[in-house]
Amino acid sequence: MKHVKTFLEIEKLSRSLDVPVVFYIKTKRKSSFSTLISAILSSRTKDEITGEVMKKFLKEVKDFEDLKNIPLKRLEKLIYPVGFYKNKARNLKRLGEIILDRYQGKIPQEFDELIKLPGIGRKVANLILAEIFQKDTICVDTHVHRISNRLGWVRTKTPEETEKELRRIFPKKYWRRINKVLVAFGQGICKPLKPLCCKCPVKKLCPKVGVKKSSYPLFPFNR
Ligand code: SF4
Numbered sequence: 001m002k003h004v005k006t007f008l009e010i011e012k013l014s015r016s017l018d019v020p021v022v023f024y025i026k027t028k029r030k031s032s033f034s035t036l037i038s039a040i041l042s043s044r045t046k047d048e049i050t051g052e053v054m055k056k057f058l059k060e061v062k063d064f065e066d067l068k069n070i071p072l073k074r075l076e077k078l079i080y081p082v083g084f085y086k087n088k089a090r091n092l093k094r095l096g097e098i099i100l101d102r103y104q105g106k107i108p109q110e111f112d113e114l115i116k117l118p119g120i121g122r123k124v125a126n127l128i129l130a131e132i133f134q135k136d137t138i139c140v141d142t143h144v145h146r147i148s149n150r151l152g153w154v155r156t157k158t159p160e161e162t163e164k165e166l167r168r169i170f171p172k173k174y175w176r177r178i179n180k181v182l183v184a185f186g187q188g189i190c191k192p193l194k195p196l197c198c199k200c201p202v203k204k205l206c207p208k209v210g211v212k213k214s215s216y217p218l219f220p221f222n223r
Pocket of ligand 1: 150151189190191195196197200201202203204206207208211214
């Protein structure tokens with residue numbers, strides 16, 4: 001399976017790249033509350049910003065009880081400047097209330113329950129299941145979607161389609177690893193606008209589907 005071999009090469013390289021923020025917070029804080037919050041805040045936000053915001057956030061908000069009780073305006077100020085901070089603050093307040101009132105303070109472990117929660121869509125739900133509950137799921141964000149298409153693993157238009165295809169072509173034991181590896185790779189090498197193909201360990205295996213500009217001559221790709 002060529003795609004598995006390519007993935008393993010990328011995984012090897014990813015160990016020398018910066019760890020994506022959600023995984024960093026998970027390892028450093030070792031709490032499902034902070035992992036969940038960082039997964040929500042990191043959406044449409046640069047990792048450096050999420051990291052800085054998480055530092056000040058966790059000084060004041062340590063659990064769902066604090067989240068329920070903090071005034072909305074204060075919460076907005078705390079999470080500024082993450083993307084969509086006003087919406088996220090409103091959703092986080094509701095999330096605190098719902099988790100305490102409906103789930104006895106525990107994060108639900110089922111996908112269908114998670115996506116009912118405010119501010120949690122398919123991507124974040126899969127990330128939570130994989131990283132908090134060690135379930136075999138694939139979180140497809142913009143990096144995973146873009147890179148899987150560039151590498152020719154999938155030919156899809158939406159992250160949902162990509163998730164379905166990746167589930168089909170990768171054995172289950174790889175599913176949980178895909179997000180961490182491809183996010184680190186997407187931030188460090190296979191960047192959205194101008195991928196650093198010259199530094200890429202799989203450049204000879206990659207058809208570079210849809211890549212218009214690169215730091216490496218695009219054709220012929222298999223030199
Ligand atoms: S060769 Fe370029 S487009 Fe292909 S995976 Fe590597 S960095 Fe991305």
